[in-house]
Amino acid sequence: MSELLLLAATGLAREVLLTVRASGQYDVLGILDDDPQLLDVLIDGAPVLGAFEDAAMFPKALFAVCLPLGRDREAVVERLTQSGVEGNRYGTVLDPDIRLPDDCRIGPGSILLRHATVGPQVSLGNHTVVMPSVTLGWALQAGDFTTFSAGSSLGEGVRVGRGVHIGVNAGIGDGLSVGDYSSVGMGAAVVQDVPEYETWVGVPARTSLPGGGLAF
Structure with missing residues (x-):
């Protein structure tokens, strides 16, 4: 071991x-x-x-x-x-109850905790953290050092950049992208692409804080 x-x-x-x-x-x-x-x-x-x-x-x-x-x-x-x-x-930590499709890629150093749901063809970069009860849709791609907070849900084909922070219970619609080092606030509903280095909050989500400030 x-x-x-x-x-x-x-x-x-x-x-x-x-x-x-x-x-x-x-x-x-x-x-x-x-x-x-x-x-x-x-x-x-x-x-x-x-x-x-x-x-x-x-x-x-x-x-x-x-x-x-x-x-x-x-x-x-x-x-x-x-x-x-x-x-x-760097080791990769996986909750024993998570079922990963064979065509997923999980980068080294990543941590996936209990009740996370990972769809087919998902690709997670190095040192990604997936907190409990996260849903990652089919063909989602995430860059290194991304954080998915508890209860967040991301649709099919979402593209998430490097160092992104997705807040608790936030939702990202199918096919959208979130740019490098941006953050999505707690409970936000993202219905359009998020540029890099921005913080988006609200329902529907809109830009809030410049420079990637975190809004949990």
Whole structure:
């Protein structure tokens, strides 16, 4: 069984611990976090073993970046890349109840939690997070570091860019696109394409905050 280290002592890390313990997919060694006050603290039974920079001390372990925002995950992956951690060192965490069609692609470092529904020909980039009860329609494509919050639903043929954040219970209509580093607010109903680096909220969704500000 492969060893796994979780990066960041967050609520998402707790979700991942539950998932991995249910699936038996990995042997979780512990957690790395940059908060020095957490050193040696137990998080749901998993010890905090050091900071992110200590990843090199575990040459055989895989990693899962457990930060809820894609931009934060991207920053940690870049830090680890500069310290010599390669892309093949990231594990993919799947809830044991998820049924993936054979023609799906799930990028390394991705996390898919309970009750997620993934349609045929879905392609998810590296370090994607799919929270509970998300629905991803047929042939959806998502870039690296995308976050699908709990209860969000995306239709067939949707295109989601890099670093996008889809809010809780948001909906994206068939065939639409959401540009890089944009965010869709909680409960929003998207009925037209979302440009990159914008935040859209409301029903129907409209632009709200410039520069990709998050509206959960």
